[in-house]
Amino acid sequence: MAALGGDGLRLLSVSRPERQPESAALGGPGPGLCCWVSVFSCLSLACSYVGSLYVWKSELPRDHPAVIKRRFTSVLVVSSLSPLCVLLWRELTGIQPGTSLLTLMGFRLEGIFPAALLPLLLTMILFLGPLMQLSMDCSCDLADGLKVVLAPRSWARCLTDMRWLRNQVIAPLTEELVFRACMLPMLAPCTGLGPAVFTCPLFFGVAHFHHIFEQLRFRQSSVGSIFLSAAFQFSYTAVFGAYTAFLFIRTGHLIGPVLCHSFCNYMGFPAVCAALEHPQRWPLLAGYALGVGLFLLLLQPLTDPKLYGSLPLCVLLERAGDSEAPLCS
Secondary structure, X not given: OOOOOOOOOOOOOOOOOOOOOHHHXXXXXXXXXXXXXXHHHXXXXXXXXXXXXXXXXXXXXXXXXXXXXXXXXXHHHHHHHXXXXXXXXXXXXXXXXXXXXXXXXXXXXXXXXXXXXXXXXXXXXXXXXXXXXXXXXXXXXXXXXXXXXXXXXXXHHHHOOHHHHHHHHHHHHHHHHHHHHHHHHHHHHHHOHHHXXXXXXXXXHHHOOHHHHHHHHOOOOOHHHHHHHHHHHHHHHHHHHHHHHHHHHHHOOOHHHHHHHHHHHHHOOOOHHHHHOOOOHHHHHHXXXXXXXXXHHHHHXXXXXXXXXXXXXXXXXXXXXOOOOHHHO
């Protein structure tokens, strides 16, 4: 079949001449139109998510508890309605996933325990250097740290902290639901799984550009610094989005990307410059290098689809005509 608009947005090739894509077999719209419906649906979801943050008019900064509470309401409403966009996409394209909508979006029980633990473990290995840095800079020992982490009072304090709830619970859950669980099933039949891993994060990265307006509005820095910061944030959120999209496809679960997102929000971007100036910089740099090396070594084994059962997106692509997607094995 002909490509649509270049290499980045292509149609799934049919591996056998006699087999047609599911949308064509069902008499749905042409494949080119299906791709445009998918892209427009994803763009609509991204705009709706970001737009929901600004339905409340306020002169207060984004970290004010009142602003956070209002945004919780609007974001949760949009996120709850986002599966309807996938349903509408399915009706417009005529593609039948072969599984329930919830299963397609990563809400399933099969393989849930490895899906919750292994991606988080893999991400913690990647952050081995920053974790060592955090441990070295902490004044308390391991036993005291565990007591603080496990204390009910500490959790109660966190659950009443609006910023903690936003960064560790609401943002990871709603962003992964909208930008991974809803967008990937719509993009994959059009682009294939590999390109979808890199296409989906573009919507996620662009969605973070709205921070520019808030920083300009409250004059938090110079204009040049604000745009430079936005470009840097787009870069690493796009890379992170590609990683969680990869996890979503390989595990078929939403819980892994959500937990990894929450962990990364807690850790923040690795403080490499601080590590270079740290009194114990050589052990730290060794930890950084070891973490990256182990991550690359374990990326494929710990995300082996055999650990997680049948993958919904792979079933979707088989029905759409691509039975040899490389990420499915």
